[in-house]
Amino acid sequence: MPKLTIDGKEIEVAPGTNLIEAARALGIEVPHYCYHPGLSVAGQCRLCMVDIEKAPRPTIACNTVASDGMVVSTQTERVLETRKSIMEFHLINHPLDCPVCDQAGECWLQIYYMKHGLYDPRMVDEKVHKPKAVPLGPHVILDAERCILCSRCVRFCDEVTATGELGIFDRGDRSEIGLFPGRELENKYSGNVVDICPVGALTDRDFRFQVRVWYLDAAKSICPGCARGCNIEVHVNRRRPHHAQGRRVARLKPRFNAAVNKWWICDDGRYGFGFVDDPSRLRSPLRREGGQPLPVAWDEAIAGVAGALTRHPPAEIGVIASPKMANEDLFALRRVLERRGAAQVAFVVPPRVPGDEDKLLIRADKNPNTRGAELIGLGGDTAAILAAARARRLSCLWIFDHDLLDAGWPEAETRAALGAVETLIWSGPNANATSALARWVLPAAAWVEREGTFTNFEGRVQRFRTAVDPLGEALPDWEILGRVLTALGEPTPAARAEHWFRELARSVPAFAGMTYQSIGDTGQMVGTTREAARA
Amino acid sequence: MTGERILTRNFHRADAHTLAAYRETGGYTAWEKAQTMEPTAITEEVKKSNLRGLGGAGFPTGMKWSFIPKNHAGPVYLVINADEAEPGTFKDRYLLEREPHAVIEGMLIAARAIRSSVGFVYIRGEYVEPWRRFSAAVREASEAGYLGGGFDVVVHRGAGAYICGEETGLISSLEGRKGWPKLKPPFPAIKGAFGAPTIVNNVETICHLPHIINRGAGWFASLGTKTQGGTRMYSVSGRVKRPGVYEASVALTLRQLIYDLAGGVTGNGRLKAVVPGGSSAAILRADEIDVTLDVDGLKNAGTMAGSAGVIVMDETVSIPEALMVVARFYAHESCGQCTPCRECTGWIYKITERIVEGRGRKEDLDTVLDVARRGVGTTICAFYDGAVGPYISYIEKFRDEFEALVTK
Numbered sequence: 002m003p004k005l006t007i008d009g010k011e012i013e014v015a016p017g018t019n020l021i022e023a024a025r026a027l028g029i030e031v032p033h034y035c036y037h038p039g040l041s042v043a044g045q046c047r048l049c050m051v052d053i054e055k056a057p058r059p060t061i062a063c064n065t066v067a068s069d070g071m072v073v074s075t076q077t078e079r080v081l082e083t084r085k086s087i088m089e090f091h092l093i094n095h096p097l098d099c100p101v102c103d104q105a106g107e108c109w110l111q112i113y114y115m116k117h118g119l120y121d122p123r124m125v126d127e128k129v130h131k132p133k134a135v136p137l138g139p140h141v142i143l144d145a146e147r148c149i150l151c152s153r154c155v156r157f158c159d160e161v162t163a164t165g166e167l168g169i170f171d172r173g174d175r176s177e178i179g180l181f182p183g184r185e186l187e188n189k190y191s192g193n194v195v196d197i198c199p200v201g202a203l204t205d206r207d208f209r210f211q212v213r214v215w216y217l218d219a220a221k222s223i224c225p226g227c228a229r230g231c232n233i234e235v236h237v238n239r240r241r242p243h244h245a246q247g248r249r250v251a252r253l254k255p256r257f258n259a260a261v262n263k264w265w266i267c268d269d270g271r272y273g274f275g276f277v278d279d280p281s282r283l284r285s286p287l288r289r290e291g292g293q294p295l296p297v298a299w300d301e302a303i304a305g306v307a308g309a310l311t312r313h314p315p316a317e318i319g320v321i322a323s324p325k326m327a328n329e330d331l332f333a334l335r336r337v338l339e340r341r342g343a344a345q346v347a348f349v350v351p352p353r354v355p356g357d358e359d360k361l362l363i364r365a366d367k368n369p370n371t372r373g374a375e376l377i378g379l380g381g382d383t384a385a386i387l388a389a390a391r392a393r394r395l396s397c398l399w400i401f402d403h404d405l406l407d408a409g410w411p412e413a414e415t416r417a418a419l420g421a422v423e424t425l426i427w428s429g430p431n432a433n434a435t436s437a438l439a440r441w442v443l444p445a446a447a448w449v450e451r452e453g454t455f456t457n458f459e460g461r462v463q464r465f466r467t468a469v470d471p472l473g474e475a476l477p478d479w480e481i482l483g484r485v486l487t488a489l490g491e492p493t494p495a496a497r498a499e500h501w502f503r504e505l506a507r508s509v510p511a512f513a514g515m516t517y518q519s520i521g522d523t524g525q526m527v528g529t530t531r532e533a534a535r536a
Numbered sequence: 537m538t539g540e541r542i543l544t545r546n547f548h549r550a551d552a553h554t555l556a557a558y559r560e561t562g563g564y565t566a567w568e569k570a571q572t573m574e575p576t577a578i579t580e581e582v583k584k585s586n587l588r589g590l591g592g593a594g595f596p597t598g599m600k601w602s603f604i605p606k607n608h609a610g611p612v613y614l615v616i617n618a619d620e621a622e623p624g625t626f627k628d629r630y631l632l633e634r635e636p637h638a639v640i641e642g643m644l645i646a647a648r649a650i651r652s653s654v655g656f657v658y659i660r661g662e663y664v665e666p667w668r669r670f671s672a673a674v675r676e677a678s679e680a681g682y683l684g685g686g687f688d689v690v691v692h693r694g695a696g697a698y699i700c701g702e703e704t705g706l707i708s709s710l711e712g713r714k715g716w717p718k719l720k721p722p723f724p725a726i727k728g729a730f731g732a733p734t735i736v737n738n739v740e741t742i743c744h745l746p747h748i749i750n751r752g753a754g755w756f757a758s759l760g761t762k763t764q765g766g767t768r769m770y771s772v773s774g775r776v777k778r779p780g781v782y783e784a785s786v787a788l789t790l791r792q793l794i795y796d797l798a799g800g801v802t803g804n805g806r807l808k809a810v811v812p813g814g815s816s817a818a819i820l821r822a823d824e825i826d827v828t829l830d831v832d833g834l835k836n837a838g839t840m841a842g843s844a845g846v847i848v849m850d851e852t853v854s855i856p857e858a859l860m861v862v863a864r865f866y867a868h869e870s871c872g873q874c875t876p877c878r879e880c881t882g883w884i885y886k887i888t889e890r891i892v893e894g895r896g897r898k899e900d901l902d903t904v905l906d907v908a909r910r911g912v913g914t915t916i917c918a919f920y921d922g923a924v925g926p927y928i929s930y931i932e933k934f935r936d937e938f939e940a941l942v943t944k
Contacts (some may be wrong), residue, residue, distance in 0.1 A: 042719065045873050045916070047875050047915065058913045059914075083914065086914075087876060090875050090911070093879045094882070123903050127886070169714070173869070173881060
């Protein structure tokens with residue numbers, strides 16, 4: 002373990018650690034553009050210069066491995082002067098289109114100019130002109146003039162996705178990034194090049210010009226797009242609701258988690274939040290009479306659902322839960338079922354189209370909480386429940402967030418099953434063909450509108466937090482289920498999802514000992530606490 | 537005065553490029569001898585000879601070889617840098633065209649010293665005739681059994697980029713990538729072409745080896761100065777009566793080269809300035825030419841021997857215009873990888889062009905000097921440091937000419 006000194010502070014780092022990371026571990030920022038911990042070292046931007054004792058001139062920190070006894074200074078006059086010069090060189094040909102550039106507020110040219118530049122510009126000649134607003138693929142647009150040729154995007158496509166769409170063409174100050182002939186930037190992770198672009202060269206076609214970043218709020222969350230559970234930030238537009246046609250979720254960004262997704266998320270996940278503000282969202286509980294949906298108050302809907310659960314014999318009640326529901330919801334549901342003694346519950350519904358999978362992040366299971374549903378014990382045979390319904394052995398069926406008519410089953414058979422039950426209850430955020438047949442429709446809050454936890458395919462329990470308020474009268478599933486439980490005579494004090502998680506940790510051995518605090522921002526594996534080991 | 541010609545001794549023969557002619561003059565006897573020597577003995581001999589790299593950097597050749605890891609398992613590559621593209625430099629093409637077997641024999645000797653079984657010759661793409669001649673010689677040497685019995689030569693043509701003559705840029709290009717220089721460390725001797733230990737030697741450097749082996753390190757060292765042995769080839773161009781390639785000791789002075797060998801100054805006959813080592817060498821004024829042309833002699837004079845491309849300017853030459861031309865070249869050829877080089881070569885070219893066009897401002901001169909100095913030593917390769925040689929020296933040594941333009 003090499004021990005070195007940076008700006009007078011001693012630190013021991015893992016062998017192979019470069020000086021940027023070693024300094025970072027001490028809370029010392031070495032400015033850089035081309036270096037990214039998830040990519041190979043390029044050493045091109047030349048900004049991360051530091052002074053190393055006895056070296057004749059400043060050295061780039063990204064390509065210098067910490068060694069024992071090294072004495073590094075990040076703040077000598079020579080380093081500061083070099084940095085300032087390099088900043089000037091970076092900006093020689095960079096257009097001053099900050100007022101219209103959508104990277105404003107997140108541009109490292111701006112940030113470093115203020116921190117390390119602050120010189121008077123000496124460049125009076127015409128800048129080099131390059132292509133502007135060139136679509137590279139379905140999600141990314143290029144402004145070549147703003148590019149500082151850090152090559153992060155090129156290395157990402159070479160090294161992370163191994164798709165190699167991008168290259169740097171021409172030479173000298175005419176150099177520009179671009180697509181190889183006949184190629185498009187359409188790999189499944191293309192949006193990440195926007196995240197790693199330190200300037201406004203690569204912007205997101207979905208997000209650009211929607212809202213300025215300083216109007217955004219961020220909430221730590223988990224992508225619900227598949228069983229991986231990538232850590233994300235949900236950026237929401239609460240302070241400028243008139244922007245972006247009132248779209249509340251502005252964008253999703255990956256949040257670093259070394260154990261799950263590192264720095265990346267896939268495009269399906271990144272752009273998969275459209276359902277949150279989609280017109281299909283259910284805004285209030287509905288009661289359907291003679292085919293007509295009638296908005297009703299929550300009290301009436303809860304009473305109706307609880308009444309149905311009481312009226313129908315437990316043996317005739319079937320429940321199809323969803324692996325899109327949070328652990329808290331699933332546990333509250335388990336309590337409802339236990340209260341009524343209903344035993345026919347399942348959650349696995351085969352998708353109409355099989356999910357794709359790759360070696361990087363994407364999982365074939367497009368549900369965020371299959372593992373959680375298994376551990377909470379809601380596994381069962383969905384097909385058998387539908388068959389029972391078709392055979393009129395079920396009189397009440399409660400479906401959570403599935404469109405069974407758009408699943409991997411013959412539609413006519415499913416329709417027959419749904420038509421055969423006396424009381425069909427449906428819960429979920431968005432209306433679909435199945436909800437259209439339900440007698441009671443309960444609008445559930447989308448995942449960004451509430452908090453909770455998902456358990457990913459590896460058994461990592463991860464928290465997601467509230468980013469926006471529920472739309473209309475929608476409520477989190479755990480709250481709907483809690484109200485139903487109260488109506489069934491078991492009052493619950495739950496005002497927060499955390500209550501249900503505590504209950505879950507008390508009841509299900511895999512979760513024993515876990516708390517929201519212990520899960521933290523990076524998650525916790527099931528069965529890893531002392532309590533779980535004992536259980 | 538100029539002593540024995542070694543590399544160019546057969547240049548007068550029309551058939552010098554053939555195997556028959558090469559053998560007639562003792563060709564491949566050094567290789568016979570080298571085969572009886574231990575590899576380390578060859579390296580020691582080359583070290584003692586004071587042979588220094590003649591492509592531009594002037595690094596001691598034997599020492600470079602000794603950086604190859606001992607007992608390395610796996611391939612070791614020898615790469616010959618024949619990407620001759622420095623303006624003012626045109627010596628290697630003569631060796632490739634007229635003495636291609638000397639290149640091959642030198643490669644055989646070097647390969648034995650560094651235990652390499654494959655040698656790549658990276659020839660500048662524009663050098664069509666040298667490529668033809670050299671390729672034909674490789675065929676002859678293969679048929680005669682010099683190649684193919686433990687050492688093979690692969691001829692690779694560049695696609696026309698100056699930076700592909702830079703050691704690691706050349707390796708990138710050879711590997712099939714964009715000709716971008718690589719970060720060091722690792723150095724090529726540790727991790728070079730295709731990840732293997734690699735030695736990159738210049739054409740002229742390699743051609744000296746047969747003579748060192750045949751006639752001994754002491755003889756070779758005695759031809760030059762204390763720190764550099766042998767002769768070298770000078771390409772002389774510009775305002776001289778007899779432009780061309782001259783071979784002479786590295787102890788020759790620049791004045792001797794211009795007046796005694798190249799016949800003196802043409803144009804208005806009055807010498808104004810000389811660039812002694814290819815376009816990236818700092819310029820010398822007419823009163824600074826009594827310097828020896830060895831690596832250290834020119835270094836002490838504040839310039840460099842470089843590739844020994846000597847560009848002569850008479851008094852009718854406009855130094856600002858000359859700088860603009862050089863600046864245009866470096867702006868055109870910067871690979872674009874590192875920010876200071878990519879941005880400043882272009883910027884400085886724009887400034888020099890503006891000055892020459894009469895739109896210069898007084899502060900421009902100091903801006904160029906300041907930018908040039910700030911960029912030195914901040915990049916991956918030596919390209920920008922090379923470009924800075926002319927930027928600074930042309931303005932410092934001929935500032936009055938620039939000032940006359942910017943005060944107009």
